[in-house]
Amino acid sequence: MRTKLGLLLSGLGLLCLAVPTFAHHGFDTEYDRNKTVSLSGVVQKVEWTNPHMHVYIDVTDASGKVTTYNMEMSSPNTIRRRGWTLNTLLPGEKVVFEGYLGKVVESRGALQKIAKASAPDQILFNQDGPDSDAPNFPTAKPAR
Secondary structure (H helix, E strand, C coil), X not given: CHHHHHHHHHHHHHHHHHHHHHHCCCHHHHEEEEEEEEEEEEEEEEECCCCCCEEEEEEECCCCCEEEEEEXXXXXXXXXXXXXXXXXXXXXXXXXXXXEXXXXXXXXXXXXXXXXXXXXXXEEEECCCCCXXXXXXXXXXXXX
């Protein structure tokens, strides 16, 4: 009886450890590698949340309509290792960015690159960087 109970508890323990592995999503689950975007806007907020950081950017189109893009990044730990601090990107700053749009909600995307509008050649984040923790992230394509 004790042996069966021990085996049952061990099996349940291993199952509980395996479940988080299946919980993480792949790029193609949420984002469309054929829907690229290259825009400029104003940072609304930066969320340092796990498992992924998010930058919310207000983009105003030619008619004056504002769309807030929710752009997903790597984990906060990865971003900090790349040298970011809480002051690297602040609300109100003008930025230029590239990314892949969502399959369902197009204003939700995966951030490819971002830079301050005042220094567009100084990339603050590049998903394909040497420390990239997303090996399945698609190769950048020209913005449409």
